[in-house]
Amino acid sequence: EAQVTQNPRYLITVTGKKLTVTCSQNMNHEYMSWYRQDPGRGLRQIYYSMNVEVTDKGDVPEGYKVSRKEKRNFPLILESPSPNQTSLYFCASSPQDRVYGYTFGSGTRLTVV
Amino acid sequence: GESVGLHLPTLSVQEGDNSIINCAYSNSASDYFIWYKQESGKGPQFIIDIRSNMDKRQGQRVTVLLNKTVKHLSLQIAATQPGDSAVYFCAERPGGYNKLIFGAGTRLAVHP
Numbered sequence: 456e457a458q459v460t461q462n463p464r465y466l467i468t469v470t471g472k473k474l475t476v477t478c479s480q481n482m483n484h485e486y487m488s489w490y491r492q493d494p495g496r497g498l499r500q501i502y503y504s505m506n507v508e509v510t511d512k513g514d515v516p517e518g519y520k521v522s523r524k525e526k527r528n529f530p531l532i533l534e535s536p537s538p539n540q541t542s543l544y545f546c547a548s549s550p551q552d553r554v555y556g557y558t559f560g561s562g563t564r565l566t567v568v
Numbered sequence: 569g570e571s572v573g574l575h576l577p578t579l580s581v582q583e584g585d586n587s588i589i590n591c592a593y594s595n596s597a598s599d600y601f602i603w604y605k606q607e608s609g610k611g612p613q614f615i616i617d618i619r620s621n622m623d624k625r626q627g628q629r630v631t632v633l634l635n636k637t638v639k640h641l642s643l644q645i646a647a648t649q650p651g652d653s654a655v656y657f658c659a660e661r662p663g664g665y666n667k668l669i670f671g672a673g674t675r676l677a678v679h680p
Contacts, residue, residue, distance in 0.1 A: 459611075488667075490670075495672060496672055497657060497669075497670035497671050499670075500667055500668075503667065513667065547611075556602050556617055557614075557668070559612050559613070561610055562609075562610070562611050
């Protein structure tokens with residue numbers, strides 16, 4: 456089944472403790488992206504990648520890092536999480552570098568206390 | 569369930585009625601638009617898309633209308649069903665950019 460898989464689905468952590476949210480897609484998509492979703496707001500882009508070793512900042516990149524060492528994986532790293540990063544996170548992928556609609560993962564609910 | 573639906577505008581319809589969800593987009597240079605459906609606890613799912621050189625596109629039970637003059641997008645759902653209950657997002661792709669910009673969303677509540 457073609458899909459984007461995120462792990463974990465739920466995570467509660469403490470301020471300052473580094474964490475990684477994994478994302479993997481099995482569709483051989485070039486384009487991958489991370490979004491955060493907060494109550495009453497649309498999805499806001501954190502980082503995106505157009506291909507292996509090519510990443511760039513989205514609209515809200517502060518406090519996040521990403522890497523794209525392999526085509527299928529695009530982990531999101533929070534080096535020192537803070538409570539304002541409590542949110543619902545989505546990974547998405549697209550089959551070409553001109554975005555024609557994403558396939559989204561099921562989301563990761565992160566709570567930072 | 570997820571709390572992303574808090575504070576969103578809500579459209580309540582009776583089962584079997586037609587629904588119209590509206591979206592105002594921001595960038596007159598946007599060349600591509602998508603509607604997504606997000607059910608509780610799930611990621612957004614693609615519904616239908618439209619390019620800026622079109623003003624109407626139809627799918628199965630759904631129609632998207634684009635009015636570039638007033639930068640307005642609408643999603644029409646025919647014979648709305650309980651399974652259509654969800655949050656609906658529009659998204660635009662600014663011309664020349666490899667990204668989508670999402671609207672805040674509208675909650676659709678279908679009552680029997």
